Amino acid sequence: MTDYLITNSAAFLGGTEDASVAGSFDPAWADHALRFGPSDEAAITLPAINAVWIHADCFYDDFDTTSAGDGYMWTVSVANADIATVDLLNGLKTFNYTTLYGTSATTKGAPADGIPNATLFTLDVHVETGAAVNGNIDDYRVTFYVGGTLLGQVVSKCDQVNGAPPVKFAFGGANFLDGNGRFFLSNVLVSDADTRGRRFRILRPAGPGAEATAVGGHAELGDADLATFAYARAAGQAVTSTLAPGAAMPGTIGRVVLRSYARNAVANPVPAQIVNRLRIGGTDYDAAPQAPTGQSIEGLESAWDLNPATGLPWTWDDLATLEIGFAGSA
Secondary structure, eight states: OOEEEEEOOHHHHOSEEEOOSTTSSOTTTOSOEEEEOTTOEEEEEOOSOSEEEEEEEEEOSSOOTTSSOEEEEEEEEETTEEEEEEEEETTEEEEEEOSSTTTSOOEEEEEOOOOOSSSOEEEEEEEEESHHHHSSTTEEEEEEEETTEEEEEEEEEOTTTTTOOOOEEEEEOSSTTTTSOOEEEEEEEEESSOOTTOOOOOOOOOEEEEEEOSBOOHHHHHSOOTTOOOBOSSTTOEEEEEOOOOSOOSSOOOOEEEEEEEOOSSSSOSSOEEEEEEEETTEEEEOOOBOOSSSSOEEEEEEESBOTTTSSBOOHHHHHTOEEEEEEEO
């Protein structure tokens, strides 16, 4: 199982981080939602795989389906075509899809009932493309779930698929609410495994850890502001920070994922790479070294399915004594 995107950050999905609207996010799993206006789109670039899952907590608090609002609620795209959408037109929600791009117009699909208004709900989308779907390289299947229950499915073919994976999933866009209001997203997850029933909680650095030989510290790493940062000038320089996990949550912890957002400030940086680091009981546990490919900001992700200090599944108590951070690497 690989998780490709786990975020609740406006810096990477757009929108405005907003904790002021009651019910727009689940406070057990997030401390804010991302607010989007009627013409906004939160577009996710998908990994290059033919079967991908997308999850999000969604809230539409001004969604008047009896009006003449129009636009696309959710859109799945391959390189040269939108292959499936949930469309809002004159108060009706339908699954629309492309049959043979360039030779046939977009086809109106079945009604998409069951999308609530002014109620927080989970959306899970499974996108599959290529011959594994139905034996033809132009085949695709897109399945939507709301609250874990099947909302609907599009199964068709498009000559622009040609065996390639989906490239983008978009929430909103094309004057989605036609001036009627706004929508909110939180707890956004992209994975190669089934996202139904899975949740995650983002824990940001909360205090200084034991290591502080790099420049900057927990404040720079934990404020979710890309204008502030910590950096290493040599291999081995490091920063670690403590966490504040709070009360234990129900269920079990499937994995701990550490994501650093980094860039190379110069063409030939020294150190050339960074390692995501866990520090447990005074011992460092480093992931494989990584480096941004250019001078733009990139997410560098590492995951631990088990507590590396014990070899056992993670517990909530483990998080209370865990330090997270990074180190420069040659």
